[in-house]
Amino acid sequence: MNTSSDPNRSLRVSKFRFHRLWMPLLLVLAAVGAIFAVGVLRPEMDRNLNRWLTTAIWLLCGLLNVFWFLLFSRVSGKLRLGIAVALVVLGVAASQMVRVDGVVDGSGLPKLAWSWSGKGTPDLALPAPASVGVAVAGEGEGDPSVALDGTVDGSADVPQFFGALRDGVVRGVEMELVSDWKAAAPKEMWRQPIGAGWSAFAVVGGRAFTQEQRGAEELVTCYELLTGRLLWSHSDAAHFTQWQGGEGPRATPTVVDGRVYSYGATGILNCLEMRTGKLVWSRKVLEEVGSENLEWGTSSSPLVFDDKVVVTGGSTSGAVLLAFARDSGEPVWKAGSDEASYASPLLATLAGRRVILSNNARSLTFHDPATGVLVAEHEWGDARWPKASQPVVMPGDRLFLSGGYGMGCQMVQVTAAGEEGKLAVAELWRGLKLKTQFNSASFGGEFLFGLDDGRMACIDPANGDRLWKEGRFGSGQSLMVNDGLVIIQSEPGPVYLASVKREGFEELGKLEALSSKTWNHPTLAGRYLLVRNDREVVCYELPVK
Structure with a gap:
């Protein structure tokens, strides 16, 4: 039979070619179905795992489609070979032109940037610190002895990480914050660049203490609360970086009895004079106990009590806690057999x-x-x-x-x-x-609340049942003030004021405080709110009744 004269041949060929396209379509539909099934069957799956799994499904779908096209699509061999070569060239070019610049957010997915672009975290020049040594009160502007008696109007001391009991609840503040930021907006006191790191602030006597990275130096810094002026800094030749966790120190200093205790990302424990920043003593904790550092760096804020200062160890089993004498830095005890x-x-x-x-x-x-x-x-x-x-x-x-x-x-x-x-x-x-x-959870009297995979959630402490879940704040932080009033530092940078109660959640105000990834805890010192990330710090004066 002469098929060339068959009038239905072109129609059959067209249908056959069209039929071959069902394979990539089915792969895409399978990927969509898998992602949907994960969301339906595992609604409480960890957000990070869900993001990675979703990304992996789409990558697998793309690779299978490329595999199908090159081997089974029946497109002409020359065209398939040309596209294969083009893909290899594009892959090599991308590896040279694109680099990983940290992560997109707390999910850990890599953030891509052009190879010739600057680093995501600016390497800023540190202003000249005030002179180290005993200063005389009242000598004038820049004197590191000013405001040591806590007389800054409207301020309150916050001497350690996450509140007096390390539970994310602000206590001892006599004033009541205005709960409507639309009617009475917070006043921006000052804003300035800051070195890399995920530390928060401790505030004592009108001074704000934090840790930051500037080039090859890891610093403990002291700023004037009302102006942001640098009063002094202490530096150590240390630099921690990890592609997901970024650069710089993670812990927050603790201030007790005129001394500042800091713990760097590589395990350096310092005791400094609060007045001048002068070094009293220092220990290289991990080096001394022979422990490897944690993958994302030591992050423990020093616990200071009685005559001791206690920090955590490293990733080597044993010595999860280490105690040192507050006055001399001499080892007192070490304990534990786990990894920190x-x-x-x-x-x-x-x-x-x-x-x-x-x-x-x-x-x-x-x-x-x-x-x-x-x-x-x-x-x-x-x-x-x-x-x-x-x-x-x-x-x-x-x-x-x-x-x-x-x-x-x-x-x-x-x-x-x-x-x-x-x-x-x-x-x-x-x-x-x-x-x-x-984030860490906090107890609100009749309920527990915190960020559940980036959304504010409230659960019943009697049985763990969820009462509600609202908002989207990423890998942010929260701080409870007064009765049911919560300050939320979102991961993208904005700060929110919200009413968090057993009955429900209500957003009461928003500040466009920061504009890049923020993992640092906010610090509320009386009516003064300090927020920072690895690039910038801002101080607000909050309205009070």
Whole structure:
């Protein structure tokens, strides 16, 4: 039969060629279906895992389509060869023209930039610090001894990370903040560049203390609260960087009795004079105990109490906590057999016993403050993922634990054990309704709240049931002020004021404070709000009643 005269041949060929295009279409539909199924079947899946899984599904879909086109599309061999060569050339060119510049956000997905563009974090020149040494009060502008008595009108001292009890609740503020920023907007006091790092501020006596990276130097810096003027700085030849976590120190200084205690990202513990920044003593903690650094750098804010200062260790098993004499820096004790993580130690009294709580890679441990002796241990979480959230001490000798990366949350009961001085820990419930990442949860009296994968969520402490979930703030931070009033530092940079109650969430105001990735905790010192990231710092005066 002469097929060339067959009038239906061209129609059949056209249908056959069209039929071959169903394969890439099916691959795309399968990818969409897989992403939809993950969202429906695993609604509480960790946001980071979901983002990575979604990206992986689309990449696999793209690779399978390229594979189909080159091997099974039946397009002419010359065209397929030409496209294959073009893809290889584009891949090589992209590897030379594009580089990874940190991450997009807390999900850890890489942020791409042109190879010839500048770094994402500016390397800024540090202004000349004030002279180091004992200064005489009242000598004039720039004198590092000014405002040491806490007389700045409307200010209050915040001497350590995350509040007096390290629970994200502001206490001891006599004034009441105005809850309508639209009617009475906060006043911007000053704004200026700052070195890299994820530290927050401690504020004492009208001075604001933080840590930052400037080139090859890791700094502890002291600024005048009302003006932002640099009063002094202390530098160490240290530079930590990690492609996901970025550059610079992570911890917040602690200020006690006229001294500043800081812990750098490479494990340098300093004691400085608050007045001048003069070094009193210094320890290279990780080097001294022979421990490797954590993947994202040491992040523990020093815990200062009695005659001791306590910090966490590194990624090598053993010595999760280390205590030093406050006055001399001499080692006092070291304790633990786990690997450290990224939360800060805190003091608590549970079942009638005063203990230090340490949130470690595989466990929560309870230590005697005087000796470091382990009095209880509770295994929880996954050592493959970081823990950055503070344990929340609850009424009735309970503790609330939470973490991101699929770890979820749980409530535990602490009781006195039979053995003298020991404690027992029993799990009451666990769930996935509050998955904090960089944020820590806080207790609002009748409810627990925090950022659940970037959205503000409220849960019932009795059983872990979620009461509500609102807003989108990324890997940000929160701070509770007064009754139900919460300041939220969002990851993209804006700051929000919100009413957070058991009954629901209401946004009350917004400040376009910062405009780039922000993982730093906000600090509220009376009516003065300090917010910063790895590029910029801003101070606001908040309206009060």
